[in-house]
Amino acid sequence: MDRPQAQQRVDACIRAHGGYWDKFQILARLSEELGEVASALQRLESLRPRKGDVDLAGEVGDLLFTLAAFANVNGLSLEDCLTQVFDKYDSRDGQAWKSQS
């Protein structure tokens, strides 16, 4: 596997701070971070009360970091995963998006 540079940085950071969690712990954390992104967006859109500053970029960063950790422990390259999705939309599912607009 040839991991993208961002995944290599995440790997180095995690190893420097004690190592990886179990795969399912990382998956649970991924879900938690997604919830934090949703909460930040709701506060930015005034759908929930604000309790100080909202850091949507920081929450998206947490989510991406955790996604990279999840990919690392599962031996996945996020770039390869994205390439698969682009290939899928360019062929099989490309029409699905066009019909929704």
Ligand SMILES: [Mg+2]
């Ligand atoms: Mg967070």
